[in-house]
Amino acid sequence: MPQYHAKVFVTLKPSILDPQGRTVERALSHLGLSASGVRVGKLIELSLEGERAEVEARLKDIAENVLSNPVMENVRWELQEAKESAPA
Amino acid sequence: MPQYHAKVFVTLKPSILDPQGRTVERALSHLGLSASGVRVGKLIELSLEGERAEVEARLKDIAENVLSNPVMENVRWELQEAKESAPA
DSSP: OOEEEEEEEEEEOTTSOOHHHHHHHHHHHHTTOOOEEEEEEEEEEEEEESOHHHHHHHHHHIIIIISOOTTTEEEEEEEEEOOOOOOO | OOEEEEEEEEEEOTTSOOHHHHHHHHHHHHTTOOOEEEEEEEEEEEEEESOHHHHHHHHHHIIIIISOOTTTEEEEEEEEEOOOOOOO
């Protein structure tokens, strides 16, 4: 069955405060590395096996209902067919 | 001065165990959503102001020396010029 690699990007909605991002921003400023609007999100990588349409539906379910909180976070994802793996 | 948006992707090196990823994988499996090789990384978004070459050097410094641990993590980044912002 085809194998896919997926990346799921989870970011806080713009209206949600991000204390972790603020802390990074202050730390950078103390190091003389100015940056603004620092936001810390998550990147989840996973592998999925199955037919394309079913994998797409499963990934959407995983990304929207398991990996992210729709009240506070935005989520988007990328799906890519895995290259032919070398025989084990 | 030109304004840039940057995204920094921090992922654990393949040889480093990822208990958070394993936990997500087990949770997905209990929900009937099969996935393998789940790895949880970070996505940091930030804005930088300055001339392109200087901003690129600063971003490399931030990504490699502040946002990631070179012993355990891989890091890559994308830099994009910000669109003309609407007058405030």
